[in-house]
Amino acid sequence: MIKKKYIYLCAINNIESGTCNEDCKFCTQSTKHKAIILRYKRKNIQDIVDEAKMAKKNKAIGYCLVTAGLGLTDDRLEFVTQAAYAIKKEVSDINLIACNGIASIEQLKELKKAGISRYNHNLETSQSFYKDVCTTHLWEDRYLTCQNVHSAGLGLVCGGILGMGESNMDRISMFNSIASLNPKTVPLNFFHPNEALPMVHNTLNIHIAFDLIKKAKQIINPEKLMVAGGREITFKNYEYDIFKYGANSIVIGDYLTTSGNKATKDIKELEKLGFEISTSCDK
Ligand code: SF4
Numbered sequence: 001m002i003k004k005k006y007i008y009l010c011a012i013n014n015i016e017s018g019t020c021n022e023d024c025k026f027c028t029q030s031t032k033h034k035a036i037i038l039r040y041k042r043k044n045i046q047d048i049v050d051e052a053k054m055a056k057k058n059k060a061i062g063y064c065l066v067t068a069g070l071g072l073t074d075d076r077l078e079f080v081t082q083a084a085y086a087i088k089k090e091v092s093d094i095n096l097i098a099c100n101g102i103a104s105i106e107q108l109k110e111l112k113k114a115g116i117s118r119y120n121h122n123l124e125t126s127q128s129f130y131k132d133v134c135t136t137h138l139w140e141d142r143y144l145t146c147q148n149v150h151s152a153g154l155g156l157v158c159g160g161i162l163g164m165g166e167s168n169m170d171r172i173s174m175f176n177s178i179a180s181l182n183p184k185t186v187p188l189n190f191f192h193p194n195e196a197l198p199m200v201h202n203t204l205n206i207h208i209a210f211d212l213i214k215k216a217k218q219i220i221n222p223e224k225l226m227v228a229g230g231r232e233i234t235f236k237n238y239e240y241d242i243f244k245y246g247a248n249s250i251v252i253g254d255y256l257t258t259s260g261n262k263a264t265k266d267i268k269e270l271e272k273l274g275f276e277i278s279t280s281c282d283k
Helices: 045-057 074-090 105-113 139-151 168-180 206-219 231-245 263-272
Strands: 006-016 062-067 095-099 116-120 155-157 160-162 185-190 224-227 249-251
Touching: 006 045, 006 074, 006 224, 006 263, 045 062, 045 074, 062 074, 062 116, 074 095, 074 105, 105 116, 105 139, 116 185, 139 155, 155 185, 160 168, 168 206, 185 206, 185 231, 206 224, 206 231, 224 231, 231 249
Parallel strands: 006 062, 006 249, 062 095, 095 116, 116 155, 160 185, 185 224, 224 249
Antiparallel strands: none
């Protein structure tokens, strides 16, 4: 009997958007770049719960609460935990992930108490290229937060962005650094250009992009290799070929500040291609 290939779907929700004072050159949420995006401090908790219900309806097994900003503050931690408690009360069987930047072990333990099972913190690029994309904090701070995630007993989700002008050596170096952190899920983002950003072009072509998925699979080999932001614009009509190169997970619905495919389109295409959409994180 042919074993079906499972695809894992995950939805992300920008519960605080565009308020970050850091200067990451790839990020429209930085206040330094004046990109035209929605900016708000706190999304209404009931809206976050309702969107979790919608994510579940769209077959997402993970739901990620993302905040803009360098890291967790007391206020932000309270907001994220409130949102997590509210979702847990009304939505069963959805894994909660938080993505709130730099965090200490104590803060991460608070998230765990509120029902968060995984924490997403990306290295973004290689240690040596990081100073070319951000001058307001260090790559090493990112790496430390990823280690804190393990210390707090949460599952680590850690990936990066490709196509920002980094060299091939930088890409391999980033994959090796991610592998050293042993994450459960690795989201690969493909840079989505925006004219307000200091870096205007994506430096990849589709062949290199496919090859990078393959290399990430070889070097990191995580349980879940996710193609996240930039899937549609990078792979266009070949977007479902990512699964031939080792990906087994995608973001369903919209991204943080850009639109994604309609969830119904992705689900229909995946089923047409004979994939099984996973109903459990462990399957
Ligand atoms: S710290 Fe995060 S939210 Fe802030 S500019 Fe950098 S990537 Fe964007």
